[in-house]
Amino acid sequence: MATTIKPLEDRVLVQPLEAEQTTASGLVIPDTAKEKPQEGKVISAGPGRVDDKGARVPMDVKEGDVVIFSKYGGTEVKYDGQEYLLLNARDILAVVEK
Numbered sequence: 001m002a003t004t005i006k007p008l009e010d011r012v013l014v015q016p017l018e019a020e021q022t023t024a025s026g027l028v029i030p031d032t033a034k035e036k037p038q039e040g041k042v043i044s045a046g047p048g049r050v051d052d053k054g055a056r057v058p059m060d061v062k063e064g065d066v067v068i069f070s071k072y073g074g075t076e077v078k079y080d081g082q083e084y085l086l087l088n089a090r091d092i093l094a095v096v097e098k
Contacts, residue, residue: 005079010049010089012061014040014069015082039068039096040085049089059089066096 007013017039042065048057061067073091077084 005044005077005084007044007046007086009046010057010059012045012059012067012087012089012092013043013077014067014074014085014087015043016040016085017066038071039066041066043084061089061092061095066098067092068094068096 005013042061042063044063045059045061048059051057069085069087070091070093074085074087077086
């Protein structure tokens with residue numbers, strides 16, 4: 001039986017993408033100097049929050065989207081050897097379209 005993480009309400013499970021390893025001029029960035037990644041892939045999203053009238057507000061993101069999120073937003077989660085971020089929908093700033 002496969003185990004999955006299903007976010008509730010307006011929360012989104014994101015797998016952060018690796019930050020660049022080198023600068024534009026070719027210098028290698030050591031692990032201690034790397035910034036926290038702000039881009040990630042949506043693994044799963046909750047059904048959306050319920051507004052004051054009881055209606056469900058749909059999510060703006062879906063599974064597979066690449067998003068940019070707030071630098072210090074969310075909760076870090078380690079599950080099955082993988083690192084994820086559990087974010088509120090408000091912490092997601094943009095969807096990257098390629």
